[in-house]
Amino acid sequence: MQALIFDGELHFRSDFPEPKLRPGEALIRPQLVGICNTDIEITRGYMGFQGVLGHEFVGTVVACADQTWIGQRVVGEINAACLTCPTCLRGDYTHCPHRSTLGIFQRDGVMAECFSLPIHCLHRVPPTVSNEAAVFTEPLAAALAILDLHHLRPSDRVAVVGDGKLGAMIVQTLRLSGAEMTLVGRHPERWQLFQSQGIACCHSDDLGQAQFDFVVDCTGQAAGLATARALVRPRGRLLLKSTFHGPSQLNLTQLVIDEVLLLGSRCGPFAPALRLLERRLIETEPLIHARYPLAEAISAFAAAHGAMKVLLEAI
Helix, strand or coil: CCEEEECCCEEEECCCCCCCCCCCEEEEEEEEEEECHHHHHHCCCHHHCCEECCCEEEEEEEEECCHHHCCCEEEECCEECCCCCHHHHCCCHHHCCCCEECCCECCCCCCECCEEEEHHHEEECCCCCCHHHHCCHHHHHHHHHHHHHCCCCCCCEEEEECCCHHHHHHHHHHHHHCCEEEEECCCHHHHHHHHHCCCEEECHHHCCCCCEEEEEECCCCHHHHHHHHHCEEEEEEEEECCCCCCCCCCCHHHHHHHCCEEEECCCCCHHHHHHHHHCCCCCCHHHEEEEEEHHHHHHHHHHHCCCCEEEEECC
C-alpha cells in the first residue's frame, strides 16, 4: 500500500506492507488526514519515532471482528492503552506505561492507505459533521483537555500564545468559558476569524506590562514559552501545550519566586470534541490551508511548515 515513512528521512512508498487485523483492533481506511506540528517535530528527532507518520484522521472501518463497526465513519484516540495496569484501572489511559501512540511511539500512523487501531480508541462521527470538521477532532480534544483538568473562571484573564493550528483550537475552546481571551501571535492575516468571535488579538510587543491569570503556550518554540512566561502574573498559572524537539531555558527559580503554577497538558476527551463540532461551536473550515493527495505527502509536509492545517486526501 501507499504510505509516508520516516526513518531519519521522509520517504513515500507504494510497496509498504498492509497491516494485519489484530485481536481487539480495527483496520481503518483514512479519508482525510491532518499534518500536525508534532509530525513535523518527529522529523526533527522528537520521540525518536520511525515508521508511518500521522495521528489526526477521519476514516472508515474496513475490517473488525465486531461486525457492527464495519463501514462506520470514525475518528480515534491516539493512545492505545493496555486497559489492565494500575494506571489504566484508575482511569489514566493516556498515561498507560505500556501504551503505544499512533504515529508517535511504537505504532504506525495514519498517513497510509490503511492502519490499525484498538476498538476502544474509536468514536463514531455524527452524520452532520463533515470530514473537513471531523479531522480536527484530535487537536480539539487536546484543547478540551485544558478545561477537563484545570478550572477556568469566567472572570479570568487568559492569554493563548501561538496563533497556529493548535492555538486556533485552544482559543476557540477556552472562549466558551466566558473568560476574557487574548490571542498572542505573529500572523495578523489569521486573526479575523478570532476577532469575529470576540477574541482580542495582538503581537507580544503590543502588550506592554500586561499580565494574565492563565497563560497557555502552544507555539512549539522555546522563544514562545519565554513569551508566555513573561505574561503570567504572580500566583498565576502557566500551561504548556507545546511538544517540540529541543531544550528549554525556562527560569525555574523565578517561577518559585513568583509562585507560578506550572501545568502540562496533552491529550483530551473525544466525545465532547465531537459534540462541539456537531453543534458548530468551533470553526474549522477557515483553518484549512491546503489539501494534497496522499501520493504528494512529501510536498504537503513542505507546505505545512509555518502554515495552518494541511490535509492529505488518502482516498
